[in-house]
Amino acid sequence: MEDLFKEVGRRNALGQTVAMATIVGSRGSTPRKAGTHMLVFEDGSGMGTVGGGCVEADVWREAAHALADGNSRLFDVDLVDDFLGEGDVCGGTVEVFVDLWRPDGDLA
Amino acid sequence: MTEELAGEVQDVLQSRTPAVLVTVVASGVAEYPAGLKSVMHAGGRADPELPAGPLTEAIRRDARQALSTDQTRLISYSPAGEPVERRAAAAVRVFLEPLAPVDRLVIVGAGHIAVPICQIAAVLGFEVTVLDDRSDYANAARFPEATNVIAADFAGSLAGIPIDSSTYVILVTRAHAFDEAALAQIATSDARYIGMIGSQRRVLIVYQNLIERGVPEAALDKVHAPLGVDIGSETVEEIALAAMAEVINVKRGGAAKSLRIAEWRGSPASAGKDPD
Numbered sequence: 001m002e003d004l005f006k007e008v009g010r011r012n013a014l015g016q017t018v019a020m021a022t023i024v025g026s027r028g029s030t031p032r033k034a035g036t037h038m039l040v041f042e043d044g045s046g047m048g049t050v051g052g053g054c055v056e057a058d059v060w061r062e063a064a065h066a067l068a069d070g071n072s073r074l075f076d077v078d079l080v081d082d083f084l085g086e087g088d089v090c091g092g093t094v095e096v097f098v099d100l101w102r103p104d105g106d107l108a
Numbered sequence: 109m110t111e112e113l114a115g116e117v118q119d120v121l122q123s124r125t126p127a128v129l130v131t132v133v134a135s136g137v138a139e140y141p142a143g144l145k146s147v148m149h150a151g152g153r154a155d156p157e158l159p160a161g162p163l164t165e166a167i168r169r170d171a172r173q174a175l176s177t178d179q180t181r182l183i184s185y186s187p188a189g190e191p192v193e194r195r196a197a198a199a200v201r202v203f204l205e206p207l208a209p210v211d212r213l214v215i216v217g218a219g220h221i222a223v224p225i226c227q228i229a230a231v232l233g234f235e236v237t238v239l240d241d242r243s244d245y246a247n248a249a250r251f252p253e254a255t256n257v258i259a260a261d262f263a264g265s266l267a268g269i270p271i272d273s274s275t276y277v278i279l280v281t282r283a284h285a286f287d288e289a290a291l292a293q294i295a296t297s298d299a300r301y302i303g304m305i306g307s308q309r310r311v312l313i314v315y316q317n318l319i320e321r322g323v324p325e326a327a328l329d330k331v332h333a334p335l336g337v338d339i340g341s342e343t344v345e346e347i348a349l350a351a352m353a354e355v356i357n358v359k360r361g362g363a364a365k366s367l368r369i370a371e372w373r374g375s376p377a378s379a380g381k382d383p384d
Contacts, residue, residue: 001121001207001208001210002118002121002122002209002210005114005117005118005121006118008110008114009111009114009115009118012110012111012114013111022131022203022205024133024180024182024203025182034180034182035180035205072133072142072143074133074134074142074201095182097131097133097203099131099133099143099145100110100143101110101111101113101114102110102111103111104111104112
């Protein structure tokens with residue numbers, strides 16, 4: 001956790017905005033619990049994980065949108081299984097908040 | 109302007125100060141926009157300060173509770189600070205996240221078992237301190253993954269390490285007299301976990317000696333000894349794995365058993381339950 005915030009501070013100091021995705025709630029069986037963070041940077045790289053696979057792809061896309069339009073967002077991700085299509089291996093839903101951590105002096 | 113807040117969060121984590129990160133994740137109230145964040149300290153001080161009023165007081169109260177239970181909370185409030193359904197009109201949804209400092213592992217004794225314990229603990233994200241009174245064992249070359257390696261007498265070294273509720277201690281010295289002295293020193297500390305190596309016979313000798321020395325029985329009964337989850341370990345690496353599995357089991361409140369499909373298939377829990 002300390003590493004993540006250190007990286008936010010470091011990137012902010014370089015003038016970069018960082019998107020932080022946080023699992024804020026979960027229902028059903030989920031691989032990662034509330035309080036799990038993942039960072040997505042303006043250069044397309046990231047740090048941490050919110051569970052991998054299909055969840056991560058959805059969260060990554062929303063984080064990229066947030067960096068592009070400057071708005072935080074709250075959304076649900078269903079943990080359906082890509083392999084089985086209709087299937088539902090994890091069986092749960094996570095609620096994710098994507099927020100922007102901005103450099104000082106950036107009023108946007 | 110969250111750069112300053114990121115620094116504040118880092119300070120809190122580094123100084124191991126109890127605090128909660130408060131984040132508004134959805135809102136129908138202009139004074140509490142989505143994305144509003146603050147670090148709320150145990151004493152109630154919020155940095156940056158939130159708008160004065162009943163809603164902030166409700167957040168303050170629930171943050172204190174999140175801190176004492178060490179659990180995240182996601183709560184929906186009315187503008188007046190009453191708890192409401194998440195879809196209620198004008199609800200302010202707030203995520204409360206206790207800022208947990210990095211877990212520390214203190215390995216007392218730098219012998220052959222300490223090496224794989226340190227390696228596995230580092231992989232698991234622990235900040236590791238190793239101590240021993242022999243500098244040919246307690247040195248950075250032998251423990252490259254450790255944050256601190258202290259070569260000095262056990263009592264003095266141990267006294268210099270603040271042991272809080274995010275600290276785990278493993279006693280693996282070369283002689284039960286050293287384990288005994290170290291355990292006497294930390295048995296009543298706030299340590300989240302104390303594990304001690306040894307045969308049951310050796311453990312019992314230490315236990316009885318410490319009872320005679322006046323160490324409270326209740327404190328000694330909590331000690332994990334002989335340390336490690338029972339996975340039939342034989343090699344030092346396997347014993348280290350068993351010890352760290354036990355540490356994780358304590359940290360996560362696990363049940364430390366091995367599941368076969370037949371043991372859970374068809375049970376209500378397999379239909380999916382909400383652990384939160």
